[in-house]
Amino acid sequence: MSIRIGILGYGNLGRGVECAVKQNPDMEVAAVFTRRNPEDIKILTEGAAVCNIKDVSEWKDKIDVMILCGGSATDLPKQSPEFAEMFNIVDSFDTHAKIPQHFANVDEAAKKGGNVAIISVGWDPGMFSLNRMYASAILPEGKDYTFWGKGVSQGHSDAIRRIDGVRNAKQYTIPVEAALEAVRNGENPELTTRQKHLRECFVVLEDGADAARVENEIKTMPNYFADYDTTVHFISEEELEANHSGIPHGGFVLRSGKTGWNGENSHLIEYSLKLDSNPEFTSCVIAAYARAAYRLSKEGQSGCKTVFDIAPAYLSAKDGAQLRAEML
Amino acid sequence: MSIRIGILGYGNLGRGVECAVKQNPDMEVAAVFTRRNPEDIKILTEGAAVCNIKDVSEWKDKIDVMILCGGSATDLPKQSPEFAEMFNIVDSFDTHAKIPQHFANVDEAAKKGGNVAIISVGWDPGMFSLNRMYASAILPEGKDYTFWGKGVSQGHSDAIRRIDGVRNAKQYTIPVEAALEAVRNGENPELTTRQKHLRECFVVLEDGADAARVENEIKTMPNYFADYDTTVHFISEEELEANHSGIPHGGFVLRSGKTGWNGENSHLIEYSLKLDSNPEFTSCVIAAYARAAYRLSKEGQSGCKTVFDIAPAYLSAKDGAQLRAEML
Numbered sequence: 271m272s273i274r275i276g277i278l279g280y281g282n283l284g285r286g287v288e289c290a291v292k293q294n295p296d297m298e299v300a301a302v303f304t305r306r307n308p309e310d311i312k313i314l315t316e317g318a319a320v321c322n323i324k325d326v327s328e329w330k331d332k333i334d335v336m337i338l339c340g341g342s343a344t345d346l347p348k349q350s351p352e353f354a355e356m357f358n359i360v361d362s363f364d365t366h367a368k369i370p371q372h373f374a375n376v377d378e379a380a381k382k383g384g385n386v387a388i389i390s391v392g393w394d395p396g397m398f399s400l401n402r403m404y405a406s407a408i409l410p411e412g413k414d415y416t417f418w419g420k421g422v423s424q425g426h427s428d429a430i431r432r433i434d435g436v437r438n439a440k441q442y443t444i445p446v447e448a449a450l451e452a453v454r455n456g457e458n459p460e461l462t463t464r465q466k467h468l469r470e471c472f473v474v475l476e477d478g479a480d481a482a483r484v485e486n487e488i489k490t491m492p493n494y495f496a497d498y499d500t501t502v503h504f505i506s507e508e509e510l511e512a513n514h515s516g517i518p519h520g521g522f523v524l525r526s527g528k529t530g531w532n533g534e535n536s537h538l539i540e541y542s543l544k545l546d547s548n549p550e551f552t553s554c555v556i557a558a559y560a561r562a563a564y565r566l567s568k569e570g571q572s573g574c575k576t577v578f579d580i581a582p583a584y585l586s587a588k589d590g591a592q593l594r595a596e597m598l
Numbered sequence: 599m600s601i602r603i604g605i606l607g608y609g610n611l612g613r614g615v616e617c618a619v620k621q622n623p624d625m626e627v628a629a630v631f632t633r634r635n636p637e638d639i640k641i642l643t644e645g646a647a648v649c650n651i652k653d654v655s656e657w658k659d660k661i662d663v664m665i666l667c668g669g670s671a672t673d674l675p676k677q678s679p680e681f682a683e684m685f686n687i688v689d690s691f692d693t694h695a696k697i698p699q700h701f702a703n704v705d706e707a708a709k710k711g712g713n714v715a716i717i718s719v720g721w722d723p724g725m726f727s728l729n730r731m732y733a734s735a736i737l738p739e740g741k742d743y744t745f746w747g748k749g750v751s752q753g754h755s756d757a758i759r760r761i762d763g764v765r766n767a768k769q770y771t772i773p774v775e776a777a778l779e780a781v782r783n784g785e786n787p788e789l790t791t792r793q794k795h796l797r798e799c800f801v802v803l804e805d806g807a808d809a810a811r812v813e814n815e816i817k818t819m820p821n822y823f824a825d826y827d828t829t830v831h832f833i834s835e836e837e838l839e840a841n842h843s844g845i846p847h848g849g850f851v852l853r854s855g856k857t858g859w860n861g862e863n864s865h866l867i868e869y870s871l872k873l874d875s876n877p878e879f880t881s882c883v884i885a886a887y888a889r890a891a892y893r894l895s896k897e898g899q900s901g902c903k904t905v906f907d908i909a910p911a912y913l914s915a916k917d918g919a920q921l922r923a924e925m926l
Contacts, residue, residue, distance in 0.1 A: 369926050395926045541869050545865050553857075578914075579910075585736075594906070
């Protein structure tokens with residue numbers, strides 16, 4: 271029998287999860303839950319239900335893993351503990367600084383409900399975290415670097431859109447090639463914020479807006495842009511639509527370390543992602559961890575877990591003997 | 599109390615493990631075991647014993663994890679089951695085709711002895727296997743590629759040395775840049791053996807040996823060189839010593855995959871290693887998995903495991919709360 275997936279929230283991430291489940295023959299989307307009117311939602315999966323979130327308790331025995339597709343700012347801090355009491359869940363909570371508190375809240379609820387909850391699943395936090403952890407365990411005497419991009423930062427794009435006179439905007443975070451090269455060369459550089467990433471902005475102005483003022487407001491915006499070398503391009507709405515409508519992302523995790531009795535040998539571990547669609551890739555990671563949540567729950571486990579706590583084999587549709595024969 | 603490590607075999611790998619343990623403050627080398635006369639072996643670790651392998655049973659309660667540093671051809675198939683009955687062990691068995699049989703033999707012995715045995719630890723098999731597995735679980739509709747190098751192949755260097763008239767030789771395996779680029783561009787190429795790797799050989803001839811004949815014998819050698827574009831350089835013993843005495847290696851694991859309802863988005867996952875010393879890096883991976891073997895054994899587990907079966911957190915000296923706060 272397939273693993274029955276529930277999807278809570280049907281934005282970019284929810285749709286991404288729906289597409290990811292389609293690629294995993296041992297899973298099926300049972301239902302999508304929404305705060306909107308279910309009749310207004312058109313999903314892609316034939317035979318799956320669309321329900322209002324207030325009816326979710328009726329699905330307690332018809333969903334194996336509930337995937338929470340809300341945002342980290344306000345949705346997940348509330349939803350993840352609430353739903354972990356009722357279902358096995360996976361979320362993609364990505365406010366790094368608040369993960370310990372989120373973990374504690376979800377752990378208590380999941381244990382109370384006897385469910386498995388896997389939090390902060392995706393690529394950062396997620397696959398990037400895993401690679402930071404593996405690499406630092408392998409090379410204890412070394413230095414970690416994470417670069418993001420080239421990719422769209424939703425937060426930075428939103429910040430530009432809030433400026434008076436801006437109709438629309440898209441911001442790309444771009445790693446500085448020279449910094450990446452210095453790391454790859456084993457130079458173990460100390461890098462400032464400005465030396466690590468560039469910010470490139472594509473901005474559509476309202477009619478009559480003052481371009482020079484807008485550009486200055488962007489470049490001097492504290493936290494978001496002031497500490498970076500920022501480029502601003504003014505373009506038309508048509509150009510934005512034609513060339514900047516995607517949500518690509520990616521990045522690099524590197525660890526440079528020394529071995530030998532006197533640290534005489536250097537080593538570089540590098541992991542990188544180049545993603546056409548940030549939410550669809552995140553969804554694929556989530557789908558694999560949903561399989562793990564299901565299996566761990568079947569084994570009788572409960573409580574909150576992260577990618578650090580899950581043996582890799584739990585993610586794969588293949589069994590242990592297959593994995594050893596084909597992938598080891 | 600530290601994790602007490604035993605090292606069985608004191609060649610390049612054994613010395614590498616000794617250096618790796620030095621970098622992990624929660625471990626110590628308790629003893630090195632050898633088939634040679636212990637008095638002929640000079641180790642680096644102060645206070646560690648050097649013993650003959652025949653006295654190993656006296657160490658049953660004084661070693662937490664025994665690391666087997668022998669070869670995969672003849673040593674490990676015999677030693678790993680034998681020692682797994684007595685100790686928690688880690689080995690780096692790397693004959694991919696024989697892993698299922700090795701696993702079965704070691705599993706039986708480890709269960710009989712109530713010990714944890716982790717086999718095929720290193721970078722391939724090992725970290726490369728993990729990355730193949732994670733990436734294929736995340737992107738089920740995709741294609742895997744593994745490239746090795748640039749690095750020294752011991753097997754190919756040995757094969758050249760066996761040719762009449764050759765005094766010494768070093769062979770480098772080199773990935774074909776154009777093939778790597780095609781994979782990175784998402785072209786999903788079907789690559790022949792020749793299209794994936796080059797072989798570059800540095801050969802020292804015996805006095806009076808016929809260079810043209812040696813070059814021809816190398817380039818036409820079945821399995822080792824005939825299917826590759828091979829370059830042969832004749833150099834002096836001094837030059838070989840000066841420029842080719844290291845044992846660097848590395849390589850790339852890539853997965854290129856599609857997501858979206860109709861596979862409209864492309865993604866690339868890439869993991870790469872650039873290693874000054876192949877045995878020292880392998881040793882570092884082994885040391886981290888020795889920590890895992892120790893912890894799993896303390897939890898009461900037993901039997902044979904591979905990198906697929908070990909939750910990442912077991913490798914790290916940091917505890918769960920630290921990992922979540924610092925690395926997630």
